[in-house]
Amino acid sequence: MKAVLPAVLAIIFAGTAHAGEPLAERDLLERELAHELAPVKSMSDLEGLIASGIEKTPLHALSTGAQVRFLQSLVFTENGLASFYYEDMQRELDATEAYRILSLFGAQNSTRAIPGIRIASKSDELIMTPAADGGDHVGYLCHSRATCMESPSFICTLNC
Amino acid sequence: MDKARQSLGVFLALLCVLNLAVASVRSSPEEQRFNLMLKAERDTLGLPSTQRMRVMEETYENLFPGSADTDPTQLSDAELGFNFRSTYIAAHFSRRLHHFAILSAQLSELESRGAANEDQRRKLHETMMALRLFEKADEYRARHPDLGLPAIPEIVTSKVLVDDGPLVYRVHRSDFKLIRDTAPIKDGIRIVAVVHPSCNPSRRALSDIMLDRRIWPAVRNVTQWMTPQGARLDFQLLQKWNREHSEVEIKIPDSVRDWPMLTDWSTPHFYLLKDGEVVDEFMGWPSDGGNQQRLLELLGRGGLI
Numbered sequence: 001m002k003a004v005l006p007a008v009l010a011i012i013f014a015g016t017a018h019a020g021e022p023l024a025e026r027d028l029l030e031r032e033l034a035h036e037l038a039p040v041k042s043m044s045d046l047e048g049l050i051a052s053g054i055e056k057t058p059l060h061a062l063s064t065g066a067q068v069r070f071l072q073s074l075v076f077t078e079n080g081l082a083s084f085y086y087e088d089m090q091r092e093l094d095a096t097e098a099y100r101i102l103s104l105f106g107a108q109n110s111t112r113a114i115p116g117i118r119i120a121s122k123s124d125e126l127i128m129t130p131a132a133d134g135g136d137h138v139g140y141l142c143h144s145r146a147t148c149m150e151s152p153s154f155i156c157t158l159n160c
Numbered sequence: 161m162d163k164a165r166q167s168l169g170v171f172l173a174l175l176c177v178l179n180l181a182v183a184s185v186r187s188s189p190e191e192q193r194f195n196l197m198l199k200a201e202r203d204t205l206g207l208p209s210t211q212r213m214r215v216m217e218e219t220y221e222n223l224f225p226g227s228a229d230t231d232p233t234q235l236s237d238a239e240l241g242f243n244f245r246s247t248y249i250a251a252h253f254s255r256r257l258h259h260f261a262i263l264s265a266q267l268s269e270l271e272s273r274g275a276a277n278e279d280q281r282r283k284l285h286e287t288m289m290a291l292r293l294f295e296k297a298d299e300y301r302a303r304h305p306d307l308g309l310p311a312i313p314e315i316v317t318s319k320v321l322v323d324d325g326p327l328v329y330r331v332h333r334s335d336f337k338l339i340r341d342t343a344p345i346k347d348g349i350r351i352v353a354v355v356h357p358s359c360n361p362s363r364r365a366l367s368d369i370m371l372d373r374r375i376w377p378a379v380r381n382v383t384q385w386m387t388p389q390g391a392r393l394d395f396q397l398l399q400k401w402n403r404e405h406s407e408v409e410i411k412i413p414d415s416v417r418d419w420p421m422l423t424d425w426s427t428p429h430f431y432l433l434k435d436g437e438v439v440d441e442f443m444g445w446p447s448d449g450g451n452q453q454r455l456l457e458l459l460g461r462g463g464l465i
Contacts, residue, residue, distance in 0.1 A: 065187050069198060078445070085198070087245070091261070091279055100453075116282055137358040139391055140427075143205055146444040147426040148359035150388050151201055152252040160360050 027131055031109050031158060033081040042076060049104065060098035061093055071115030074105070075142045079159035081105040082142035086114045088152035093117070095124035110136050110157050176396060188240035190235070191222045197246045207363035208423040209388075209416070211248055220259070220447045227262055232269040233392055235289045241280075248283045249303045252391065255415070267417045277308055285309050286391035292414055313395055326418035328386070328411040331398045338395075341385045343411065346436045349462045351383040352422065354429040355410060358394065365428040365445035366408060368452060375455055378464040385410045389423040430455060 019160035037110070040046050041081055054060060059067050066088030073085030084107070089098045095118065099111045111117070112128050113136035135158030142160035184283035187195070194200050200219040210463040214353040224246065232240055244266045251387045262383070281304055282438050288297035294312045294392040315329070317340040325338050325345040329338040345352060355362040387398070393412060402409050416425055421438050429443040440458045444452050 033437065065191055065195070069195065070204070072198075085271065085280075102325040107266075111420065116279055135358075135360055135363075137360070140356075141205070143426055144363040145446075146364075146446040147428065148356065148361060149205065150252075150390065152249060152391065158360050 027109060027135075028158075031106070033036065035106035036107055038080065040102065041080060041106065042160045045108075046071070046074070058097065059104070059106065061101070063092060063098045064087055066092055070101075077142070077159050081107040081110075082155060083093070083140075083154055083156050084110075084158040086117075086156050090117050090153075091112055094120050095127045096121060099123075099127045107157060107159075110155055113138055113155050173257065176267070187243065188239060190239040190246075194242040196223055197249045201249060202411045209425045210423045213255075213415060216253035217250060217256070220246065220254075220265065228258065232266050237270065237273060237275040237332070240270055240275075244270070244283075245279055251287045255291055255389070255417070257291065260291055260293070264289055275307045281307055282309065289393065290389060290391040309393070310393065311336070313393070315340060325384075327414040328384075329414065330411050331395060331402055333399070333403055336395070336410070338393075341411070342384070343413075344442065345384060347432055348435065349382060349464065350433040351379055351387050351458075351462070351464075352419075352426050352431040352433060353379075353383050354388060354427050355385055355388050355393075356390075356424070356432075357397055359427040361445040362428045363445075364447060364450060366405075368450045369455070370405075371410065372452055374454060374465060375459065378459045380407055382464065387412050388427065389416045390414050426454075432458050 035041065040049055049057060055069060059070070062070060069088055072085065074081060076084035081102075084102075084105075086098075089101065093101075095111055095114075098114060098117055100107045102108045102111055108127075112131065115138060117128070119125055136160075137148050137156040138142055139150060139152055139154065140148040140156040141154040142156045143149040146160065148156045148160060172334065179425060191230065192333075197216075197219060204215050207215065217332045220227070224243070227247070234245070235243065242262065247259055247266060251263050263284060267276055267280055277341040285297055285300050285304075285307070288294075288300060289310075294315060297309075298312040301307075301311065310409055313332075314335075314337045316337050319341075321327075321342050323342070324347070326411065328341055328343045330341050343352075343380045344350070353365075355366060357366075369379060387394070387410055390412075398410055398412070413419060416422070421433065421436060422429075422431060422441060424441075426443050428445050429461060430441060431438050431442040441455050442458065456465065
C-alpha cells in the first residue's frame with residue numbers, strides 16, 4: 001500500500017488543480033481507494049470473474065440479457081472503469097444493488113450519477129446522498145484518445 | 161497503447177467469454193433488435209459524430225422497416241418496451257422529429273395500458289430537450305411533476321441577431337435564462353472548442369490551456385467554447401462554470417446540423433476554422449501529457465502564434 005499514497009496525493013492535487021469544479025478531495029480519495037481494493041481492474045480480472053460464475057457475484061441481480069449488455073459496455077483505462085451502460089441497472093435494480101455491482105470495479109461512487117435509480121432503503125438513500133461533483137458525465141461514453149462521446153444511457157467516469 | 165486504453169481488446173475478448181452467455185439468453189426478437197442497436201452504438205464509436213448519426217439512423221431503419229406504420233397495439237408490454245428503447249437510441253442520434261413521433265406513439269400506447277414507467281417518461285422528455293422542443297418539454301414536465309424533470313429556462317433574445325454563424329444559447333450569468341445569440345465563425349480565423357465541464361478530459365484540457373502562457377493568449381479572443389447538443393442542458397453547471405471562468409464562456413448549440421463543418425462533437429475537440437471552413441482539427445486530451453503540442457501546431461497553422 002506504500003505505493004498508493006503518492007498516487008492518491010497526486011490525484012488529489014490534480015483534481016483540485018483542474019480549472020473546472022474542483023473535485024472533492026474526499027471523493028477522489030474514496031475513488032482511488034475503491035480502485036485499489038476492487039476485484040476487477042482489467043479484462044483478465046473480468047474474465048476470471050465470469051469464469052468463476054456470475055451467479056456468485058452481485059451481477060446476478062441483473063437479468064441475463066442485462067448482464068451481457070452491461071459487461072459488453074465496460075471500458076477500462078489504466079485508472080480503472082471509464083465507462084459503463086447504466087440503463088438496465090436503472091430499470092432493474094435499486095441503488096444498493098447497483099452499488100454492489102459497481103464495487104466489483106471500484107466504481108461504486110458512480111452509482112449516484114445514475115439518474116432515476118430506485119431508492120427504497122436506508123442504504124439506497126445513503127448511497128444516493130448528493131456529493132460534490134464526482135466527475136461522472138452522464139450520457140457520454142469514454143472513447144479512445146481521451147474523449148467523451150455522446151451515447152445515451154452511458155456514464156463516462158472520472159477515469160476517462 | 162494510447163493511455164493504455166484497453167477498450168477494444170476488452171470488448172473483443174469479452175465477446176469470446178460471453179459467447180456462451182449470449183447463446184443461452186432466450187431473448188425476444190425485440191430484445192435482439194435492441195441488442196443490435198446497442199452493438200451498432202459500440203461498433204460506430206470510431207466514426208466521426210455525423211457519420212455515426214447516419215449509421216445509427218440507417219441501422220434503426222433496417223431493423224425496424226416502416227416503423228412509423230407499425231401498430232404498437234400488436235406488441236406485448238415487454239416487446240413494446242424494447243422497441244421504445246431502440247427508438248430512443250435512434251432519436252438520440254438522428255435528432256429527427258420522425259423518430260420522436262414514433263417514440264411518442266410507443267409511450268402513448270404504454271401509457272394507455274398502464275404499463276409506462278418513469279424511465280420511459282424521462283427518456284421522452286430528454287428527447288424533447290435534445291430536439292430543442294422546449295415548449296413541449298415544459299408542458300410535459302408540468303404534467304409529470306413527480307418525475308423531477310429539469311425546468312426549462314426562459315429563452316430570451318437580447319439583440320438583433322446577425323447571420324454571422326449558427327444559433328447558440330448563452331447561459332445568463334445570474335438569472336434562469338438562456339440568451340439566443342449567434343457564434344461568429346463565418347469570417348476570419350476562428351477556433352471552435354467542443355468541451356463540457358463534466359467531461360474529465362475536457363477539464364484537463366481547459367485547465368492546461370488556461371495555465372499555458374503560450375496557448376492562452378492565442379486562444380482567448382478567437383475561440384467559441386461549445387458543448388455538444390446533448391439531451392441535458394446542464395444549466396446550473398454551465399452557469400457556475402461561466403461565472404467562475406468569465407473568459408471561457410461555454411455556450412450551447414441549438415442544433416449540430418447548423419454546424420456542418422464540424423464532423424465530430426466528442427469532447428474535447430478542437431477545430432481551426434478559416435472563413436467558416438475547417439483547416440485543422442484534433443480531439444482528446446490524454447492524462448499523460450495532454451495535447452498542448454498538437455494545439456500549438458493548430459494555432460501555428462492559423463497564424464495565431
